[in-house]
Amino acid sequence: MTMHAIAHAHELRANLRQGVVMHPADIKAALEKAGSSQTKIAQTLGVSKTTVGHVIYGRSSSRRIAAEISRVTDLPLSKLWPGRYDDKK
Template sequence: MNTHIHAKKARLPKDWHPADIKAALEKAGWSLRRLSIHHGYSQGMLKNALCRPYPNAEQIIAAAIGKRPEDIWPSRYDERRPLRGIGGAPSHRSGPYAALRNHRLNRHLSTDDQSTSRPNEGNVNRQGDDQ
């Protein structure tokens, strides 16, 4: 007899289904396309927020519905979820070639620093300067 008790995992709140988001927008008198154009974006820009994190688009959609983005996409704003990008968990820039990419970037930045310094800049005679 198996008496091992499994601890239940804390369930994250589920994100709204894209069809529910579209329906809420329709009830508020908007479509994703019209809302995008109204805010000066291309026709399909807000559609990206339905399938991937896009904070600006999430804010616009949430405001049109009268909710907070955290209420519509709780998994994207959950404190228990690791952060992505700078200062957070590894992003798409990590992986087997990340070290090579970082080395090239650091080498490029160090050569830029050398090329921008001009030791005799004060002695250069510029056109239009009084002598």
């Protein structure tokens, strides 16, 4: 595991403890409950499943991908990733 990955994992755990972000598993579960998946989001947007995963896990940001996840799950961006994206459509 690289130093960057270790730092990111520590940051994610700290943010989860503080309730700052939704856990990636909860985002994936919300997609599943909505009848979607990482793969379906990727196909809809013409990106890789890995790219969608990076957004879900907070390793990278993409307003386009995040907005599609928000649309499909009917959850505001501010709930999925507080402070990362605004809720403008």
